[in-house]
Amino acid sequence: xxxxxxxxxxxxxxxxxxxxxxxxxxxxxxxxxxxxxxxxxxxxxxxxxxxxxxxxxxxxxxxxxxxxxxxxxxxxxxxxxxxxxxxxxxxxxxxxxxxxxxxxxxxxxxxx
Numbered sequence: 047x048x049x050x051x052x053x054x055x056x057x058x059x060x061x062x063x064x065x066x067x068x069x070x071x072x073x074x075x076x077x078x079x080x081x082x083x084x085x086x087x088x089x090x091x092x093x094x095x096x097x098x099x100x101x102x103x104x105x106x107x108x109x110x111x112x113x114x115x116x117x118x119x120x121x122x123x124x125x126x127x128x129x130x131x132x133x134x135x136x137x138x139x140x141x142x143x144x145x146x147x148x149x150x151x152x153x154x155x156x157x158x
Contacts, residue, residue: 058078058079059075059077060077061075062076062110062113062114064110066101069098070098071098071101072097072101072106073094074092074093074096074114076090077091077093088121089125090115090126090127091126092111092127095137107140108144128141128146
């Protein structure tokens with residue numbers, strides 16, 4: 047798939063796969079975004095966070111997100127940002143429990 051090749055080729059993108067006893071149990075994509083706002087701060091964008099259903103509620107998502115935060119700090123990121131579908135209330139509770147604030151209203155435009 048071209049998307050995987052593009053992510054692999056871009057030093058500002060990482061596809062993270064968590065394994066437990068040889069089983070894929072979690073994924074996330076990390077994108078480091080240099081910016082001109084906030085005095086040129088780099089942001090860590092977190093996307094595609096998924097945890098295997100049978101492991102949800104056991105701390106795996108929290109550990110993965112804390113690991114991502116540490117990666118962002120190591121890369122000099124000033125903040126972490128993410129988007130979540132408005133219908134994913136469980137995910138929203140999870141992100142708030144990690145200290146995330148719902149600070150912006152997002153907009154998207156499909157370009158197909």
